[in-house]
Amino acid sequence: MLFSLNVDHVAFLRNARMEVNPDPVTYALMAEQYGVDGIVVHLREDRRHINERDLRLMREMLTTKLDLEMAATDEIIKIAIDVQPELATIVPEKRLELTTEGGINVIDNINLLRTTIERLHEAEVPVSLFIEPDIAQIDAASEIDSDFIEIHTGNFANALSEDDMFEELERIRQASKHAKKLGLGVNAGHGLNYNNMKHFIAIEDIDEVSIGQSVVARSVFVGLEKAVKEMIALIRLRKGF
Ligand code: PXP
Numbered sequence: 001m002l003f004s005l006n007v008d009h010v011a012f013l014r015n016a017r018m019e020v021n022p023d024p025v026t027y028a029l030m031a032e033q034y035g036v037d038g039i040v041v042h043l044r045e046d047r048r049h050i051n052e053r054d055l056r057l058m059r060e061m062l063t064t065k066l067d068l069e070m071a072a073t074d075e076i077i078k079i080a081i082d083v084q085p086e087l088a089t090i091v092p093e094k095r096l097e098l099t100t101e102g103g104i105n106v107i108d109n110i111n112l113l114r115t116t117i118e119r120l121h122e123a124e125v126p127v128s129l130f131i132e133p134d135i136a137q138i139d140a141a142s143e144i145d146s147d148f149i150e151i152h153t154g155n156f157a158n159a160l161s162e163d164d165m166f167e168e169l170e171r172i173r174q175a176s177k178h179a180k181k182l183g184l185g186v187n188a189g190h191g192l193n194y195n196n197m198k199h200f201i202a203i204e205d206i207d208e209v210s211i212g213q214s215v216v217a218r219s220v221f222v223g224l225e226k227a228v229k230e231m232i233a234l235i236r237l238r239k240g241f
Contacts, residue, residue, distance in 0.1 A: 001201070003235055004038035004067055005031045005228070006189075006212030011041075011049035024050065025057045027224065032064050034228040038086070040210050042069035043076060044093060052079065059083050067210065069130070072109070072116040081123040088120050089128040089150055089187075089210075103131035103152040106140040114144040121145070128187060133168075133175030141184065148185035150210065151175055153200070157191025169199060176205035194218065194234065201238035209235070 010024040028039040041050040065086035070076045071093035080088045092104040117127045128148035131137045159165035176186045189210030219227035
C-alpha cells in the first residue's frame, strides 16, 4: 500500500498571513526525501490553500508523482490538462465546506463526469473518482471508464463507536474488493491517522492511501521526517507488505 501526502494544510498556514512560509513546495520535496510515494494537492476554485504557482512548481520539481484533486469544472480541467498530473482525482467541491465532506455522487452526475473523464483521457491524464464505499457508485465509475476510485474513509475515521467503525471498515473492504474485480485501481483517504491506521491496514485491496491533516499536524510537533517515517512504519505493519 503506497502513501501519498496531501500538503494543502501547509499552504493554509502560509496563506494565513499571506506569507511565503511555510512553503508547500519545499515541504513536498522534503516529504519525498523522507519516503512518501506521492504528493496530493487540491487546487480549489477559491484557491484557499494551494495556488497555481505551487502546482506548477511541484509539477516541475517532484520526482515521485503528483495527484491533483479537483472539481469537474472547465477552468480546473483545462489547468489539469496543461499541468499533466500523474492522476486527477475528481472531488465534489462546496465553497462553504471546511474540507471535502464526502464522495461525489457518480450516478447523479454521470454525464458531467463522463465528459470530464473523456477530456482528461484525451490528454492522457488518468482519472480517479472520490466516492463512498458503495457498490452502485463503483459500478457507475467503472461504466464511465474511470481508472481509479478513491474510497472516502471519513465515516470510518469519524465513527463514534467501535461497532460502527468495524461496520464501516467492512463496507470499505467489500467495496474495494468489488472495485478490484472490475479492474479499477483503489485509493482511499480522509481522516486516516496514526490511531486508525492499525485497523485500516487490514483491508487487502487498497493500492494507496492519501493522508494530509494528521501527518502535517504531527510534523508541527516532531518534524516532518519523523511524522512521515512513523506513518510509513504503521503502513508497513500490513500483512504481506
Ligand atoms: N482524499 C481526499 C479526496 C481529500 O479531499 C482529502 C482532504 O483534503 C484527503 C484525502 C486527505 O484527508 P485528511 O486531510 O483528513 O488526511
